[in-house]
Amino acid sequence: MLPSGPEGDMPVVEEGGPITVTLRDLDPERLDVDALGEAVEAAAAIAPDVDLRVVVSGDFENYVRERDSWAPVQEYVQDRLVGYAIGKIVECADGSAELLVDASVVDVDRDEYDSPTRTFVHEVLHLLIGRRGETLNGRRARLGYQRGSAIGSFAGMAGIAGEEFRVERALSDLGYPLPDHYRTELGVFVDAYVDSLRRPFLEWEATGEVIRFTTPRLAVSSSS
Amino acid sequence: MTVVAYVIGDDVASDGGRVPDLRGPDGRWLRSSYPNLRDAFVAVPSASTPTPIAELDRLAEQIAAELGAWLRQIGFALHDLPNDEILFEVLDPDDLRCVLGVDAFG
Numbered sequence: 001m002l003p004s005g006p007e008g009d010m011p012v013v014e015e016g017g018p019i020t021v022t023l024r025d026l027d028p029e030r031l032d033v034d035a036l037g038e039a040v041e042a043a044a045a046i047a048p049d050v051d052l053r054v055v056v057s058g059d060f061e062n063y064v065r066e067r068d069s070w071a072p073v074q075e076y077v078q079d080r081l082v083g084y085a086i087g088k089i090v091e092c093a094d095g096s097a098e099l100l101v102d103a104s105v106v107d108v109d110r111d112e113y114d115s116p117t118r119t120f121v122h123e124v125l126h127l128l129i130g131r132r133g134e135t136l137n138g139r140r141a142r143l144g145y146q147r148g149s150a151i152g153s154f155a156g157m158a159g160i161a162g163e164e165f166r167v168e169r170a171l172s173d174l175g176y177p178l179p180d181h182y183r184t185e186l187g188v189f190v191d192a193y194v195d196s197l198r199r200p201f202l203e204w205e206a207t208g209e210v211i212r213f214t215t216p217r218l219a220v221s222s223s224s
Numbered sequence: 225m226t227v228v229a230y231v232i233g234d235d236v237a238s239d240g241g242r243v244p245d246l247r248g249p250d251g252r253w254l255r256s257s258y259p260n261l262r263d264a265f266v267a268v269p270s271a272s273t274p275t276p277i278a279e280l281d282r283l284a285e286q287i288a289a290e291l292g293a294w295l296r297q298i299g300f301a302l303h304d305l306p307n308d309e310i311l312f313e314v315l316d317p318d319d320l321r322c323v324l325g326v327d328a329f330g
Contacts, residue, residue, distance in 0.1 A: 125271040134277050136284055143281075150302035150310050158288035161229040162268055162280065168233030170271035177242065178234035182227060186244040187251030189227045194253045194298050 019044050019052045026058035026103040032116070036106045039116035043099065043124045046174075050127065051096035054120075060102035064088050067098060078102070087123040091130065099123050113179035121176060125167045136163040225291065228254070232265045257294045264290040 019040055023031070040054055057063040061078045068076075068090045078085045086102040099120065106116050129135050139159025145152030168178060182189075231244050246255040254261075264286045269275045295301060296315060303311040 129271050132274055134275060134280060136280055139281070139284065146308065148310055149308070150304045153302060153310075154288040154291055155284070157225055157291055158284040161225050161291070162265070162284045162287050164226050164229040165233040165236075165265050165268055166271040168230045169237045169268075172234045172237030172242075173270055173272060177238070178230055182231050183234065183242055183244045186227065186231050187246050187248050187254065190254045191250040193225075197298070197300060 019054060021054045021056065024055060024057040024059070024063065026056065030103070030107050030109070031056075032106050032108045032110070035116045039106070039120040042117045043120040046121060047124045047128060050124075050131075052099060052124070052127075053096060054099045054101065056101050056103050056106060058103040060086070060100065064090075064100055067100060087119050089123050089127045089130070091127075097127055099127075113181055115176065115179070118171065118176045121174065122167055122171060125170055126163070129163060129166065136160065136166075228261065229265070232262050233270075235262065236266050237270070253298050254294075257290075257297050261287075261290050261294060 021036065021040060036056070043052065043054070055063070055067075061076065064076050068088070076085075076088075086105050088100045090098040090100060092098060101116075101119065101123075104110060105114065105119050110116075126135075126137075130137075136159035138156075140147065140152040140156035143152075143155055145155050172178065234242050235244065244254075244258065245251070246258060267286075268280070268283045292302075299315050301313040301315055303313060305311055
């Protein structure tokens with residue numbers, strides 16, 4: 001059974017260890033309870049040995065900053081230029097983990113192509129990668145490159161891209177292919193990214209400052 | 225780049241059955257470089273396959289090299305300077321001026 005209201009907190013999956021679901025800052029009437037239940041079960045199935053807590057938040061961005069004190073996370077933003085971050089794993093000191101999810105993922109009126117189950121499994125795959133000591137996130141810092149360096153930027157971007165590739169490849173293999181619009185609109189996404197790199201030069205004429213506008217856009221992909 | 229990694233992951237998992245559509249005008253920034261980028265990723269195992277981090281780092285270096293090549297293709301390059309600053313080089317300002325549609329370069 002799922003919680004019946006905000007701030008609810010109760011076990012919903014018992015096989016292999018309980019998973020609790022907490023609802024924060026959201027209207028419970030907008031919650032797709034069945035979809036949430038399916039997503040939690042799918043997450044539990046691929047991570048049966050993980051003590052996992054799911055938190056669905058209507059104030060996701062601030063809640064991520066609140067839950068994860070790692071310095072780069074304090075700059076966490078959902079807006080990723082092409083799309084929004086909607087899920088995040090937080091490892092806890094007691095060995096458990098929290099899966100933080102934006103309430104829009106399980107909203108009754110979410111976009112048709114948004115799959116709560118896919119989102120949950122995506123994030124749990126990141127968790128499992130991390131627990132095996134295989135994470136490529138934070139690669140720039142791990143390799144000792146300075147933030148803002150060219151070689152460090154590419155090291156970080158390649159790490160993030162490599163890990164996302166691993167997760168998406170596994171998701172497809174598990175029967176959760178990428179929604180079609182990513183494939184059909186990839187050119188549009190890339191065009192927006194390229195435009196974000198070029199647009200700052202418009203500011204050059206007025207301010208003489210280019211790098212300050214450009215670096216944050218690169219950092220969208222290389223913050224770690 | 226995250227979205228590109230998503231798409232390549234799905235493409236590779238489907239053995240080329242779900243390739244991206246880059247035929248439109250927006251696809252111009254990735255059309256010719258997509259095969260090289262895909263090649264850089266294809267040896268990276270899925271998350272379901274435990275892999276030593278050293279091997280993943282080695283594979284990530286190939287991805288980094290292709291990302292650099294792609295950035296140059298769209299008209300930019302990053303360089304580390306001796307004073308710990310970074311140079312963001314515009315490789316073709318004339319082309320950039322054309323795309324922007326303004327005389328940003330005086």
